[in-house]
């Protein structure tokens with residue numbers, strides 16, 4: 575598949591099989607994030623891979639709490655959209671996916687947020703290229719992640735990318 579077809583056919587994955595990701599594949603996907611352009615070439619991000627079931631379950635539990643709060647306070651169009659898209663408040667994908675790639679940005683670097691998002695895009699496309707599904711998941715609060723991952727001051731979580739092979743829903 576060429577790049578244009580890949581970009582056109584990529585869709586978010588919210589249901590994952592338990593099949594493990596070969597280490598070399600995961601490393602290639604992570605490396606792709608570093609090929610992205612970044613403000614003043616600072617590469618202002620860190621990638622943390624969480625793959626142990628206990629930590630994934632912990633992250634899921636926290637995400638469900640903050641996202642329920644967010645959902646209850648959100649506008650009706652958003653609630654309708656969630657229903658239409660069948661997006662649940664249960665974040666099963668955080669436990670199901672064999673790996674969660676958590677991307678955090680270094681806030682003292684120039685254009686840190688823009689650069690981090692470009693890097694995330696490269697990773698999402700690389701995962702697609704490797705036949706892996708991903709979801710660009712942005713929990714509405716991230717304080718708990720900083721604590722769970724012991725991130726130092728100035729390193730802000732931006733996204734959680736559950737990555738793995740899509741579950742056959744047929």
Ligand SMILES: Cc1cc2nc3c(=O)[nH]c(=O)nc-3n(C[C@H](O)[C@H](O)[C@H](O)COP(=O)(O)O)c2cc1C
Nearest residue numbers: 584585586587588659661662709710711712713714
């Ligand atoms: C910045 C950003 C934040 C997102 N946050 C969430 C999220 O918190 N939860 C979720 O289920 N999907 C999230 N998504 C995925 C979008 O809902 C999804 O990309 C969009 O509906 C289009 O569907 P597709 O990815 O299958 O093309 C996010 C996507 C982006 C780009």
